[in-house]
Amino acid sequence: MSAIQTVDSLDYAFPPKPKPLSDQQRADYRARIKELLQQNNAVLVAHYYTDPEIQALAEETGGCVADSLEMARFGRDHEADTLIVAGVRFMGETAKILTPNKTVLMPTLKAECSLDLGCPPEDFSAFCDQHPDRTVVVYANTSAAVKARADWVVTSSMALELVEDLDSKGEKILWGPDRHLGNYIQKQTGADMVMWQGACVVHDEFKSQALLDLKKVHPEAAVLVHPESPESIIAMADAVGSTSQLIKASQELPNETFIVATDRGIFYKMQQLQPNKTFLEAPTAGEGATCRSCAHCPWMAMNGLVAIAEALEHGGEQHEIHVEPELAKQAMVPLDKMLAFSANLKK
Structure with a gap:
């Protein structure tokens, strides 16, 4: 890789x-x-x-x-x-x-968005040119110019299935920009992927030791993790998924308490749908460290x-x-493919 x-x-x-x-x-x-x-x-x-x-x-x-x-x-x-x-x-x-x-x-x-800022179109296009034999798959958290350079655009709710499908057809993947999400997908699918090394300023800050400590205080809690988080955080998850998938997990899992490793704005919808359940922020600081985003995108x-x-x-x-x-016309091509693939998934 x-x-x-x-x-x-x-x-x-x-x-x-x-x-x-x-x-x-x-x-x-x-x-x-x-x-x-x-x-x-x-x-x-x-x-x-x-x-x-x-x-x-x-x-x-x-x-x-x-x-x-x-x-x-x-x-x-x-x-x-x-x-x-x-x-x-x-x-x-x-x-x-x-x-x-x-x-x-x-x-x-x-x-x-830090993922967008960290993926300048000219630099990303040069990276793609270095790997002309690869299918370019970009996360939706990118500029219109980066989308226009891609073969596919994906969201976190369907990225895993899309890469799995491409891999089954023998395609090699160039992934950008979130390295944590890309690493998660690569491990789940075994696909041949090269990564652009971007990260989300919120999810990148979750701390594994602090999460372990919080889990000791709340051993009954289920851990919900967005795959933009570091691998050590994903390893502790009871459910990994996009925002909508984590909301669904908070409804379907039997636990009464949840530790949530994504932006705390998601708590509004979780608490609205499950008012009797308790939702805790996964730690973004620990062992003397301080957080900058503190679980909320600035x-x-x-x-x-x-x-x-x-x-x-x-x-x-x-x-x-x-x-x-x-x-817009160029970016619409991979977006159209994404929407069609997503519609087929729902079917």
Whole structure:
């Protein structure tokens, strides 16, 4: 297995946190956003990792809370003329590629993703050129330009099945950008894979010794792990999967307590569906270490009420997602393949 060195995720400068609002300010902004959504024939789609307040607002206004694939599908199929995507930039780009006829707004275009930042299109394309005999499979957490360079785009909910299918056909894989997810898939499938060495700033911080210590305090707890986590964390999991798969596991497993190794924004949906169960954050610091993300994506935190209201009121270059048509056309090819493969999986 070969690799290429990329920027260490710890080098990324995190954005400032939004200023806290009073209860009255939050109520006023929620009311204003609801008015603006109706006035603009707009719908709010929010990722599971956004703050609970934003997820609740999306549900209250007829939008959706979902993983990146379902967000894109929902936006494509909804009758609204305008989509406001509460997530990170690549999610807005994907929504625009799938629905070029709609206006796609984001609370801020500065909401990045460390996997996207750590996979510059020019460098990744050069890496692909070094391995011309390999099928290029990229995670959805990438820019439109990286998607356009790929043969396949996948989400964590269907990556394992896709690579397994390609491997069964004798195809060798070039995987990017998350090394932990790629390593997990390689071990599960035995596929011939070379990896781009990216990582998520949230999942990369989970600590195995601290998780062992927490498990001793809660021996009855099941451990739920997103496969963007390090191998030592995955090894302790009772269930490994995407955001939607972990939510499903929290409903189906008999345990009353869960230790969850993914962004803590997911707790909103887990607790909503299982209000009598207890959910604990997997540790992101231990043995004297301190965390930077502390189990919550700093860029997801930028999707606040003030930013959503400003996007709906003003739109424009500060908030609107644009994808160059030819680039969108190229990126649509592997995205279409992903959607078709996912639909067949459901069947």
